Amino acid sequence: MTNRAHWSGRLAFVLAAAGSAVGLGNMWKFPYITGTNGGGAFVLIYLLCIAVVGIPIFIAELYIGQQGQKNAVEAFEVVHKNRTPWRGIGAVGILSAVLILSFYSVVGGWVLDFEFRSIIGEFMMESDDKIKATLGSLFENSHRQLFWHLIFMGLAVGVVIGGVKNGLERWNKILMPALITILVGLFFYSTSLDGFGRSMGFLFSFNWENLTAAGVLEAVGHAFFTLSLGMGAIITYGSYLQKRTELARTAMMVAFLDTAIALIAGAVIFSIVFTYGFEAGSGPSLMFETLPMLFVKLTGGFWVSIVFFLLVAVAALTSAVSLLEVIVAYWEEKHNMKRWKATLLWGLIIWAVGVLCVLSISGDSPGGIDFFGIFDMLTSQYFLPIGGLLISLFFGWVLGPRAVEHVVGKEAQWAAQGLLWTSRVLAPLAVAIAVGNKIINS
Numbered sequence: 001m002t003n004r005a006h007w008s009g010r011l012a013f014v015l016a017a018a019g020s021a022v023g024l025g026n027m028w029k030f031p032y033i034t035g036t037n038g039g040g041a042f043v044l045i046y047l048l049c050i051a052v053v054g055i056p057i058f059i060a061e062l063y064i065g066q067q068g069q070k071n072a073v074e075a076f077e078v079v080h081k082n083r084t085p086w087r088g089i090g091a092v093g094i095l096s097a098v099l100i101l102s103f104y105s106v107v108g109g110w111v112l113d114f115e116f117r118s119i120i121g122e123f124m125m126e127s128d129d130k131i132k133a134t135l136g137s138l139f140e141n142s143h144r145q146l147f148w149h150l151i152f153m154g155l156a157v158g159v160v161i162g163g164v165k166n167g168l169e170r171w172n173k174i175l176m177p178a179l180i181t182i183l184v185g186l187f188f189y190s191t192s193l194d195g196f197g198r199s200m201g202f203l204f205s206f207n208w209e210n211l212t213a214a215g216v217l218e219a220v221g222h223a224f225f226t227l228s229l230g231m232g233a234i235i236t237y238g239s240y241l242q243k244r245t246e247l248a249r250t251a252m253m254v255a256f257l258d259t260a261i262a263l264i265a266g267a268v269i270f271s272i273v274f275t276y277g278f279e280a281g282s283g284p285s286l287m288f289e290t291l292p293m294l295f296v297k298l299t300g301g302f303w304v305s306i307v308f309f310l311l312v313a314v315a316a317l318t319s320a321v322s323l324l325e326v327i328v329a330y331w332e333e334k335h336n337m338k339r340w341k342a343t344l345l346w347g348l349i350i351w352a353v354g355v356l357c358v359l360s361i362s363g364d365s366p367g368g369i370d371f372f373g374i375f376d377m378l379t380s381q382y383f384l385p386i387g388g389l390l391i392s393l394f395f396g397w398v399l400g401p402r403a404v405e406h407v408v409g410k411e412a413q414w415a416a417q418g419l420l421w422t423s424r425v426l427a428p429l430a431v432a433i434a435v436g437n438k439i440i441n442s
């Protein structure tokens with residue numbers, strides 16, 4: 001066997017995979033795109049996609065990584081054959097990782113900035129209007145954004161240099177449970193707010209008239225984004241598993257955890273929206289406008305805000321680390337470069353691309369191009385879903401029944417057939433319809 005680093009056990013792996021999946025996608029992106037897409041019907045499509053498309057592809061990626069014991073490109077060659085064209089999925093995945101991390105780290109920087117403001121007690125001293133406008137004023141201040149963006153990238157680089165056991169594992173084990181605890185606490189508090197009932201109605205009543213073709217694709221794309229699918233992160237994390245570790249239940253656990261966290265975050269944020277008269281469709285600033293408002297009204301809110309933004313920062317960091325790991329694992333193995341060198345090299349490149357994203361937020365980007373928005377849209381709505389579609393086809397048709405049997409065992413025939421045909425037909429078809437429908441309708 002190889003002398004590759006491995007996770008110390010199944011729990012460590014579940015937490016690491018959950019660390020990758022749970023991040024800004026859950027706390028920041030899910031609530032805001034649910035808001036801009038009108039709520040319930042969007043949520044339903046998203047939930048269906050997690051179950052029908054997300055879980056099977058999660059299993060497929062884990063399998064490819066675990067059996068390949070290699071990075072997101074070369075794993076395809078091990079499980080199929082040398083120079084297989086399917087390795088192109090991994091190559092596009094690496095490009096996606098670069099693009100996603102470049103805007104993700106900017107939002108990570110906003111979270112750090114809010115953590116700093118919490119620590120110095122800024123929110124406690126401001127009027128409601130001022131609190132609402134905090135992110136807007138940060139948007140205009142490119143230097144301040146650049147500062148926190150640099151810190152965030154530096155932290156991600158630091159963890160990845162530490163490697164699988166010392167870097168990735170150690171943090172996830174402590175911080176994930178802490179995040180869940182505080183989120184559940186906030187949820188119970190939000191049930192006492194006047195807007196809680198409307199929040200539930202907004203999230204869970206199926207108002208189809210609000211849903212557009214673009215909204216459907218956003219929901220499908222978000223299912224990939226939030227589970228870290230379609231670009232090799234789960235292949236890479238799977239490659240640090242021992243070859244015998246069970247996969248199917250692990251995938252379901254991570255998907256369940258990730259979805260639960262997104263829904264709880266959504267419930268809390270929309271309770272604040274409907275209690276204090278915010279705009280549900282206000283876009284990327286939603287989380288940053290609403291939560292500080294809750295914290296200033298809360299007894300002990302000063303402390304809650306410090307802990308909360310710290311944990312969101314950590315959740316973002318563990319996801320950012322998994323993005324960087326995709327690239328570093330590939331570069332390290334392919335070009336025989338030392339881990340620390342590969343990490344610094346790519347950290348620097350992504351930081352530079354991220355600067356373009358910051359400048360496009362502050363309105364100073366070259367040619368006025370919205371790099372932030374373009375990278376986000378391109379990756380979540382096209383690269384990840386199409387990458388996932390291809391992975392699903394690869395798993396179902398090329399690897400086929402043998403791989404499926406490895407995952408579900410010999411006894412469970414119905415589960416095997418279910419997984420086989422979901423990956424062969426159902427999941428690819430669902431993605432193809434969503435992407436095709438959007439293209440036709442735009």
Ligand code: PHE
Nearest residue numbers: 021023024025225226228319
């Ligand atoms: N899943 C992460 C989140 O929800 C983002 C991510 C996407 C991480 C793709 C890795 C790969 O925040």
